[in-house]
Amino acid sequence: MGQTISSIVSDVRVLANLAMAPFRHAGESHKERLEAFYQAQAGDYDAFRKRLLQGREELMAEAKAAHGEGGIWVDLGGGTGANLEMMGDEAIMSFAKVYLVDLCGPLLEVARKRCEERGWHNVQIVEDDATTWVPEEGYGQVNLITFSYSLTMIPDWYAAIEHAAALLAPGGLIGTVDFYVARKHPAEGMAKHSWLQRTFWPTWFLMDDVRLNMDHVPYLLRKFQKVAVVEGLAQVPYIGWLLPKVPYYRFIGKLELPEHEEEEDDAAVIKLPPAAASGKKVKAAGGKKLDIEVPTFQKPRMVRQGSSVN
Numbered sequence: 001m002g003q004t005i006s007s008i009v010s011d012v013r014v015l016a017n018l019a020m021a022p023f024r025h026a027g028e029s030h031k032e033r034l035e036a037f038y039q040a041q042a043g044d045y046d047a048f049r050k051r052l053l054q055g056r057e058e059l060m061a062e063a064k065a066a067h068g069e070g071g072i073w074v075d076l077g078g079g080t081g082a083n084l085e086m087m088g089d090e091a092i093m094s095f096a097k098v099y100l101v102d103l104c105g106p107l108l109e110v111a112r113k114r115c116e117e118r119g120w121h122n123v124q125i126v127e128d129d130a131t132t133w134v135p136e137e138g139y140g141q142v143n144l145i146t147f148s149y150s151l152t153m154i155p156d157w158y159a160a161i162e163h164a165a166a167l168l169a170p171g172g173l174i175g176t177v178d179f180y181v182a183r184k185h186p187a188e189g190m191a192k193h194s195w196l197q198r199t200f201w202p203t204w205f206l207m208d209d210v211r212l213n214m215d216h217v218p219y220l221l222r223k224f225q226k227v228a229v230v231e232g233l234a235q236v237p238y239i240g241w242l243l244p245k246v247p248y249y250r251f252i253g254k255l256e257l258p259e260h261e262e263e264e265d266d267a268a269v270i271k272l273p274p275a276a277a278s279g280k281k282v283k284a285a286g287g288k289k290l291d292i293e294v295p296t297f298q299k300p301r302m303v304r305q306g307s308s309v310n
């Protein structure tokens with residue numbers, strides 16, 4: 001279906017804003033710069049980004065399928081709450097709690113309005129930094145964390161990923177979708193991008209302080225147990241036919257058992273008498289024979305899923 005005049009006018013406002021961004025005095029702090037960037041385009045944000053930011057609906061569907069129901073979902077750098085819309089009413093209401101965290105006041109206003117209109121009483125809108133904010137439930141309590149097109153806008157994206165890992169409960173899921181570029185020599189099975197893609201797009205997006213990075217995917221793969229990685233190419237609205245497509249990825253990963261829990265398991269092995277570890281009848285410390293068969297002790301191991309790029 002073709003675009004209406006009002007949607008074209010809305011797009012022109014966004015494009016004018018994006019074009020002016022590099023020349024604007026944007027503020028001293030990251031929050032001020034984000035607000036200066038988004039202030040004038042907050043109302044038009046969703047319509048334009050729907051075509052620019054591809055893969056968000058797929059990520060929400062995959063995260064929903066991998067996570068199931070209940071628990072806590074945190075959308076970090078969640079902006080206007082478009083992801084919540086894509087997750088759908090039923091899924092939203094199935095969570096015990098949903099937090100949408102973002103630093104940008106004008107975008108959060110849109111999210112607040114959306115939550116009121118949809119009656120999502122279990123969603124809490126939080127104006128805070130994704131690299132430091134902690135929910136009232138504390139660390140290690142979140143079941144699903146998503147970043148959609150926010151890692152490229154968070155200057156210390158390492159801190160954002162580290163912090164997300166600290167917030168996740170063991171076995172919790174992280175889902176990210178974003179633009180990126182491949183390393184010059186990507187790992188086997190990963191997409192290769194042309195020299196033009198690897199140089200043009202990071203320079204282009206940097207004008208709006210969006211940092212496409214060749215290390216996001218390798219770092220996520222190192223940090224989490226891979227559930228799925230999908231690499232794709234998107235056409236940028238209006239100018240896309242002139243240019244190479246911009247690479248984007250989706251990643252879903254699982255937080256593995258923390259190191260110290262594995263150490264505790266190791267300690268349990270050491271504490272058991274040798275006979276217990278081999279499944280034989282054992283004697284108690286005082287020499288009294290125990291009347292039970294101790295099953296062979298096996299240290300639990302996390303099994304890697306989805307070892308191929310899919």
Ligand SMILES: C[S@@+](CC[C@H](N)C(=O)[O-])C[C@H]1O[C@@H](n2cnc3c(N)ncnc32)[C@H](O)[C@@H]1O
Pocket residue numbers: 034049053056076077078079080081082083101102103104107128129130131147148149150153154155
């Ligand atoms: C391109 S927008 C994506 C918004 C939303 N996730 C979506 O898919 O429509 C990037 C978002 O990251 C937010 N952001 C950037 N740095 C942040 C930080 N340190 N803490 C929280 N949010 C941040 C911005 O305010 C913005 O809303």
